[in-house]
Amino acid sequence: MTESDLGGVNENTYSYQQATMSSHQQKSSIPNDTIKQLDQFINASPSPWHAVEQAASLLNQQGYTRLDESSGWQLQHGGKYYVIRGESSIVAFSLPSQLDQIPRFNISAAHTDSPCLRIKPNPVIRKDDLSFLGVEVYGGLMIATCADRDLAMAGRVTVEQNGDLHNLLFRQSDASLRLPTLAIHLNREVNEQGLRFDKQTEIPLLCTQADLSDTLNFKSWLAELLNKDNQTSLPASAIESWDICVFDTQQGSRWGKSQEFYANSQLDNLASCHALLSGFLDTQAPDNQINILALFDHEEIGSQSFKGADGPFLGDVLQRLREHLKLSEDTYRASLAKSKMISADMSHAYHPSHSKFYEPEHKLKVNHGPAIKINANQRYASDAPSVAFFQQLCKKANVPYQLAIHRTDLACGSTLGPLASSQLGILTVDVGNPMWSMHSLRESCGTLDHHYLTRVITTFYQGG
Ligand SMILES: [Zn+2]
Missing domain, CATH: 2.30.250.10 (Aminopeptidase i, Domain 2)
Structure with a gap:
């Protein structure tokens, strides 16, 4: 199965073998560098404060300038900046060189904290x-x-x-x-x-x-x-x-016949933070598009804090951007209306030994691409247009995707997507790579999925 063969896969029958890949495919497709970087990022981030310090260090290496929330800002077209609040939430943005129409914000968001x-x-x-x-x-x-x-x-x-x-x-x-x-x-x-x-x-x-x-x-x-x-x-x-x-203190490790799985603590949600950060750092904002990366603390306890996704942090940054870009209130509102947000948080991979807990028609397979999370009661922010948007992005990036939904008789979890999108009024899709053992001190995910999500996010920031 090649990567292009996987585009749009959402097969309903699960077999454990499908979660792994042939050794031939593994050798040709597993991105060693990506996983090595993920491993370094998580091992260096034993707390959300360390995770943000790591993110800031990677942003510094790429020429981003730190802005102080308690001082006035000087921004330039084509500039790259980041802001930290409470040392464990960070918003980074890169400005386009050209801004002659109503701009749009391309935002991806994840959380830095873990249980x-x-x-x-x-x-x-x-x-x-x-x-x-x-x-x-x-x-x-x-x-x-x-x-x-x-x-x-x-x-x-x-x-x-x-x-x-x-x-x-x-x-x-x-x-x-x-x-x-x-x-x-x-x-x-x-x-x-x-x-x-x-x-x-x-x-x-x-x-x-x-x-x-x-x-x-x-x-x-x-x-x-x-x-x-x-x-x-x-x-x-x-x-x-x-x-x-x-x-x-145990470091991360790859496991599986072809090392197709990766185990560490805090994969939820540092793996998503790293994928988003990698995609963000990879791209320069195209004309009339402002790329924004938002990594929030406090998702695991409800996101309601001065620096959480259900607080004012991201909105405050957008308001200051509005002033510096000299957007009228009318233009700013128009910008929000044409903007999109991808909220990434890990999802539950199917576990065949506990099949009764899963929705039979939506079994998420490890290494089969990011899952798009859907819930009619808006526990996830996704809706038909945002789901379709993410599917199209995956197709452009030549990445498979899956559709995730909870059993109807089981309470559905939630994430920061509905909270951040209700603060800003921006169309949002909730996605996440499948993993086993969520909130265990030793979680597991697929190496190929990490590469896939990074690629979709890169495509998103490139203007997809
Ligand atoms: Zn999470």
Whole structure:
């Protein structure tokens, strides 16, 4: 099966073999560089703050200029810029050289956050002679997948330096935290009942800093980690507060007979962020088109925040663009009406061992192209025109696509598409590459799908 043969595929009969490819096809079509770059991006992004730092670094390498939201902007035709809000959401845009008609905005959006455990403000808990760190559950994490893994901390810390507050990022290089399970001999029902944890009493993480006894100790340890990563010499007393994620120290890996699958944590949704970013960086905005990339924090907890997709961030950037491009209110509204947004968030690949959870006529196959998500109740923003638009884009990019819909008797998930589009009034399609084990600490997707989505996004930004 060649890539061109796949155009528009949405076969209803699933066979596991179809999710994999012949070794001949693999050798000729798997994009090694793309997956290597994806791997580097995710491994370097153990928290949403790191993900945005990575995105900014890639944008800098391509000549993008950072704009400060709290200062006036100077923009030029043909210029390339980005804005960061709250250090974990970012909007980048490239302006066309020519703007002599009503411009349109070509926007793609994804989210930078992933479900995880987060360290509490007074985290230290002593149990007998062992130290534990108290954690909150961020988003819909499958807690059991954190058990017996090599965990560590990464995030941002707000410190006071010379009377000013600064945010510094850090990540541990070695595993220091663990959620040990109870032996099956003491939990005989575990295979029948599932691996369950009481969220208040059973998920505090065993910490290898055995001498931790209180918050002050914890801050001293944190100061060491911060100073190491930032070449600073801050005392523990400089630490005011923190947002710290717990992450899996295991790096990403390719697997499968022909390495056609890729496993890592946070594929939802850093894989989409990376595909969008790659397509965005690949293109220069054509005349009368403004290319915009929006990566938002807080999707996993509903997107309602000052920097989330259901907040004002993207609209604020568009308004400032409007002023700088000297678009009248009337022209700006006309621009929004002719604009399009692609919201990308991973989707659920069919799992033959759990077939009863899937809609029989819409089984998503890994490595068969991005899925277009549809829901009559607008849990996804897609509608007939936006679905048709994305299908046409896929055909132009010579990329297969699939149609995704939930079982009618199963509650449908949602994503940032309906929220961002209702803020802006822009026609939107929700899409996402199929993956297994969503919200597990070790998720899996298809290598070819990542390449496909990147290609569609490139075509979109080229004016498709
Ligand atoms: Zn997601």
